[in-house]
Amino acid sequence: xxxxxxxxxxKPSRGDVDTTRLVRNALEAVGxxxxxxxxxxxxxxxxxxxxxxx
Numbered sequence: 562x563x564x565x566x567x568x569x570x571x572k573p574s575r576g577d578v579d580t581t582r583l584v585r586n587a588l589e590a591v592g593x594x595x596x597x598x599x600x601x602x603x604x605x606x607x608x609x610x611x612x613x614x615x
Contacts (some may be wrong), residue, residue, distance in 0.1 A: 562598040569603035575612065581609060
C-alpha cells in the first residue's frame with residue numbers, strides 16, 4: 562500500500578496504523594500478504610515494514 566501526506570510529514574498517523582492493521586487482517590483472511598505500507602511526503606517517506614509496524 563502507498564499513500565501520501567499533503568502536509569509533507571511522512572510520519573504515519575494513528576489512523577494510518579489502525580487502518581493498515583484492518584487491511585492486513587482482511588487480506589490475510591483471503592490468503593494475501595501485505596508486504597509494506599509506504600507513506601510519502603515532501604520530507605521523505607516512511608515504510609511501515611522498516612518501522613516494525615507490519
